[in-house]
Amino acid sequence: MKAYILKKLLLLVPMLFGITFITFTFTKALPGDPVYTLVGERTSPEIIEKVRARIGEDKGILHQYFGYISLLLKGEMGRSYYTNRDVMDDLIQKFPNTLRLAAGAMIIATPFGVLLGFICAIKKNSASDKIISGLSLTGLSVPVFWSGLVLMLLFSLKLNLLPPSGTGNIRYLILPSITLALPALATLVRVTRVSVLDVLNMPFIRTAKSKGIRKTHLNSIHILKNALIPVITVFGLEFGSYLNGAVLTETIFGWDGIGRFAMEGIIKRDYPVIMGCILAGTIIFVMINLLVDIFYHVIDPRVRVHGTDR
């Protein structure tokens, strides 16, 4: 187990090098010059050269790349071309906001998703199953940025219940969390439904039923506990969709997180910001997957037996 975790963590190092190298060379090959976007086209050549030297654009690509790597090794990520703020500081400052948003979405999506999926499975092909399944497919088909706008229109602009945008206390968090939760909730309903249906077909459920076990006991201990294993895997994979959704949701609701930070960096061609966000995103993603892996080992004895063989 420890060896497995270590291996995964060590794999992260070449992966990050690869990702920095690819994004770095490609972003440099881009049409468009960050110096011109920074100072405008009509600035005098001396100032342009000065700015170019300040952001290090006057040197060759390889030189810049190794400069960036040595900066990373020192634990820094450079400064934004625009705000001249340290990218690492900004990321550290904005990360908790994105985490709050993702946590909010998870708190909404997980219990409802599992519960609704469970209801669908035990009442398979009933009207409630069909309605919930249909709604969950619809939830997967509605674009996040649009459902966010519709929620904003209803709850903040028409009903005046919640603030339409900004970063702040829980009142600001509700709408973006619901928006971000919708597709995840829909996926969880579908996965839980299939997973519970699988468990229902197992022989041990028939045995349990014939022993006359109370229904609540059967549902909670026998069915749900076994059905949750694949659900947890999906729960981890869904984190990717939270990162996806965060870019869109944060942009709509003006939430000051990593998603919006990345988007602004991309639009302004602010390379240190783009690179920093890509690196942070990769690290977070790999870490979450690793946590899910570990958790999987903890809850499912079958995986644990296999795991020791590795």
Add this chain to the structure above:
Amino acid sequence: MGLTGKLASGILVFIFALSVFSSFISPHEPDMINLDRIKQPPSTEHFLGTDNKGRDIFSRVLYGGKISISISVLAAMLSMVLGLLIGMVSGYFGGKLDTAMMSAVDLVLAFPALLLAIGVSVLFPPGIYTVMIALAAAGWASFARLIRGHVMALRESAFIESARAVGCSTTRILFVHLLPQCVPLAFIMAGLKLGGYILTEAALSFLGLGAQPPTATWGSMISANRVFINSAPWMVLPPGIMIAITALCFNLLGDDLREIFDRVKIEP
């Protein structure tokens, strides 16, 4: 095919027809600015009202659909071709090449699709082709993985062995004997994934990485008009509803396709 599948394909055919014949159906020029008629609510003259530059929303939704759907379908085809090539080569030759290609597949599959597509689309100037490349770059991997498994199972089958025995070249085996066996599977997969392509395309245009103004796409219409959501909701609601309906129909169709898919697929 169930009733819902039939209904979904019927609606999709209707939406396709609307986009293909958009130039005949649309009552106004989609990009024509008319400052006398800005932000008008829906009326008989403008079914879905006008935007802040007086352009007819209905016409823009029709033209936007044409672009959004074509980009998504073409990107799916591009991913399919890439996935077929890589998957067939990887599955047929095996060995180190296979290991290397499958690690690349794993890496791409592990990364959230939209982030990957955003990452790729910043590498090129924004536009229709950039979106296609970005979508294909994020989408090829699942095709490659599927086709590789299929080819690995077929590689040892009698007809391939006979082809090798009569002295067919490797290219001939790959493209004449194996390719026809893989194409139907790849098409079904493309059908399964199209709903996702529609949504990712919409998200990229929403973020301004897609077709540039004044060209309308469903995503960019929402993005450009979202500041007016309170005063003129008709500017924002229709394109979103169209994205949702199209993606929903593809997903419903996908549920039916999955059953066919499970029958066609062979595991190695």
